[in-house]
Amino acid sequence: MALDKQFIGREYGPYRYTLGEEKMREFTLAVGGAKPGAGTPGEPPAHVSPLLYDEQAAKAGPHGGLIAFPSFAVVFAIRPFSAAIADPALNINMQMLVHGEQDLEFLDVMRPGDVMTTTGRIADLYERARMGFVIVTSESRNQHGTLVVKGTWSAIIRG
Amino acid sequence: MPRTYQPGDTFTHVRECDRYRPIYYAGASGDYNPIHIDPEAGSAAGLNGNILQGLCTLGWVVEAIAGFVEDPGRVRRVKARFSRPVRPEDTITFQGRVTAVQDGRLTAEVSATNQRGEDVLKGAVVEAFIG
Structure with a gap:
């Protein structure tokens, strides 16, 4: 890959x-x-x-x-990760993709009505043992500008 | 008197992945990747059937630490590698062990094994606020 x-x-x-x-x-x-x-x-x-x-x-x-249940955050914080792996520029075969590793930090509680803004970036791309690794980091802030969720998302592309 | 926590303390959480759990989790999370909800798509991808979303398994780790510190709002971090798929009808046992208690924060390692004793997560670590 x-x-x-x-x-x-x-x-x-x-x-x-x-x-x-x-x-x-x-x-x-x-x-x-x-x-x-x-x-x-x-x-x-x-x-x-x-x-x-x-x-x-x-x-x-x-x-x-x-x-909110803490990892409810994945519902919105996953967006940069899902955008990255679906990015035509990366040309990833989704059927060969598995979720490799996940790190989530919860810096504050989340309540109904909170408005979260998430940004993310590709932190790393590499190959190992003929598999591809895509690492995306994300940050989600609430309507007060407080950093609430930090994520590190890693995908493995098999074969 | 608030509960106290010490290194070496342990906790256990057991969850069954019932047949439709990947579909319920897809509905709630939006992760409709066919490998999770369609056994044929899973098999076509070489997975021998459909597999549970790793983030649902991670949610069960969050439940384990949330129950131990008696408040989901105290969970500060969860981290894990998905080393083996969880499949419908699997029963996963989470066993946590506190490794550090410092500055109002607790750190624990968590193992997650299926009914055959195989690890489904590696290097799982959780942190929570206490006190």
Whole structure:
């Protein structure tokens, strides 16, 4: 898999995303093991924190309201990574691509209505053992300009 | 009295990837890559069927540390290499061990193994605020 190093540093974004309460709840419960049905994200399994889906419990809790499951951030913070691997300039065969490694830092909680702006760049491109590696870094800031999520995303292109 | 944490403390989290979990996760996350939701597409890509999105497995690591520190809002970092696919009907056991407690922050290593004892993640590390 030939990857042209000239694309290192290529930037993607900014991408804007507004957090919706039902979408946050849906993600929490999909990860958490609920069985969604028409009109409902499903019943919360006992292990899932009520701070993530129960408005009243969350209001009485340490954050004073509902917060997003931390890795809900992937829903919007993945955008520069998905843009990079789909970038025609890189000419990547998506069927041969697997997610190799992931690093996510959560610097603040996320709440319904927060407006996140994500930017990203190709941090590295290289080959090893006849496989291609694409490394993308991302930063997501909320409407106050606070850096909330930092990501390092790595894809492996097999063969 | 708030809970205290020390190096060597352990925690465990077990999750089953039920048959339709990759489809539910696709709906919630937007990751509809056919290798995750279509067994034929997975097989055509040499994966012997469809596989769970790695980021769902990573979400389960977040659940493990969030449960241990009793508040998902305290999770500060998660990092892992996806070393083996998780497949529908797999059961994954996450075992965490605290490696450091310093300045109100806890660091732990997490292993993730399937029902055959094979690692599905490598080098998984989590950090959380405590206290």
